[in-house]
Amino acid sequence: MNGIKIFLSHKNEDSEVAGAIAFRLQQHHQIPVYLDVIDRNLDKTGPDLADYIRGEMEKCTQLLAVISAKTRESQWVPWEIGVATEKERPLASFINPPAAIPEFLRKWPYLQSQQDVDRYAMVSKSTRLLQENTLRKSTASVAQRTAFREFYTTLKAQLGQR
Numbered sequence: 528m529n530g531i532k533i534f535l536s537h538k539n540e541d542s543e544v545a546g547a548i549a550f551r552l553q554q555h556h557q558i559p560v561y562l563d564v565i566d567r568n569l570d571k572t573g574p575d576l577a578d579y580i581r582g583e584m585e586k587c588t589q590l591l592a593v594i595s596a597k598t599r600e601s602q603w604v605p606w607e608i609g610v611a612t613e614k615e616r617p618l619a620s621f622i623n624p625p626a627a628i629p630e631f632l633r634k635w636p637y638l639q640s641q642q643d644v645d646r647y648a649m650v651s652k653s654t655r656l657l658q659e660n661t662l663r664k665s666t667a668s669v670a671q672r673t674a675f676r677e678f679y680t681t682l683k684a685q686l687g688q689r
Contacts, residue, residue, distance in 0.1 A: 530588065530655050531558050531559070531588050531589070531651050531652065531655050532558070532559045532560070532561065532586060532587045532588055532589075533552060533558060533559070533560045533561070533587060533588070533589055533590070533591050533651075534560075534561045534583065534584050534587035534589070534590045534591070534607070534611070534616075535548060535549055535560050535561065535562045535590075535591050535593070536590055536591070536592040536593065536603070536604050536607040536608065536611075537592070537593035537604065538593070538595065538597045538598050538600065538601040538603075538604055540595065540597040541593045541595050541597065541598075541623055542564050544593055544595070544621070544623050545562060545564070545593050546562065546564065547641075548560075548591065548593070548621060548644055549562045551641060551644050551645070551648075552644065552648055555645070555648070556645070556648035556649075556652070558648055558651065558652070561583050561584075561586065561587055563580075563583075577606075580603070580607065581610060584607065584610055584611065584614070584616075585614075587616070588616065588617070588655070589611070589616050589617035589618065589619075589651065590607060590608065590611035590616050590617070590618050590619075591618075591619050591620070591621060591638075591647070592604055592607065592608055592618070592619075592620045592621070592632075593620075593621045593623055594620045594621065594622050594623060594626050594628065594629065594632065594637075595622075595623035595626045596625060596626045598626065608632075617651070617654070618635045619635055619636040619637060619638060619647055620632050620635065620636075620637040620638065621637070621638045621639075621643075621644070622637055622638065622639050624639075
């Protein structure tokens, strides 16, 4: 696995589009997706449902929101976008025509075709790889500095030096 898992946020009326995106990401790009239409645990309500969804979002590394004319009626899509923003997860939108991208979502990338989904997948993979490599190097660097400090502190103590 490549360390990516996408939370696919959508209104029920956009389930078909969300399903097509999930299929493309999983089958063509081997990127796991959380899609609630295949989740049998969504019989919860109110705060329990919100806690459950937040838990599922916690297992994901980024969020892709399907935006359509019906999204304005959704309470969950804006909430999920807010949670992803709060958790500093990479965020993008897929615009399902005839919808237009809302002004507040223009600060993040938005997709308009399956080819854009392919680009999104490729960038997600390369960015995740870069992040993992940087983290590895950063951790190694921190570990190296800690070891050096310990070496100098211990040696100076052994030599009676401050």
